[in-house]
Amino acid sequence: MNQTILTQNSKEEVTTLFTAVFTASEGEKEGRLIGNLASELSSRTDNQEIVCFGTQEEGSTIGAIFFTRLRFNESTQIYMLAPVAVSTKYQGKGIGQALIHYGLSEMKNRSVAMVITYGDPAFYNKAGFQPLPEEIIQAPLRLSMPEGWLGQSLTGEAIPMIHDRPRCVKEFNNPVYW
DSSP, X not given: OEEEEEOGGGHHHHHHHHHHHHHHHHXXXXXXXXXXXXXXXXXXXXXXXXXXXXXXXXXEEEEEEEEEEEBOSSOOOEEEEEXXXXXXXXXXXXXXXXHHHHHHHHHHHTTOOEEEEESOHHHHHTTTOEEOOTTTSOOSSOOSOGGGEEEEESSSSOOOOOOSOOBOOGGGOSGGGO
16 A cells, blocks of 8 residues: 555546445445535645645555645644545554654654544544634634634644634535535
């Protein structure tokens, strides 16, 4: 298995992966929703605003993760990690956690100060994410599950309070994801 940066050329494979994984775990409706999101993100993957990392085995992508830029009035480089998928055949083997750590390391190498995610605290706590109150950093849109708003500093410094609401990439600018 190797981890790599995925490009727009991986769009179909990434879309199929996310659709299958989320259909298996959350049902057909969620599978279509997240598969469509992955398709839209993959279409605009540019290795700057939208970065996609993947785990490959024998030429197939078995895991993928997106990092998308959050824009604030301040110049701090902050990205959001979401969504993440690992093929059901490979789940429970540490591939998702390894892919997250790889992505975080790559983002740190790019001078990213912090990464935020919105998801299951039990899963993301294993990768070093901590609860992030919206009094510190607001989410781009209203959260339906505030306990899932999590952050991690990549500089070793405390997460600073940022007073303005961030702008996310257009693909996430839909309340259905929040």
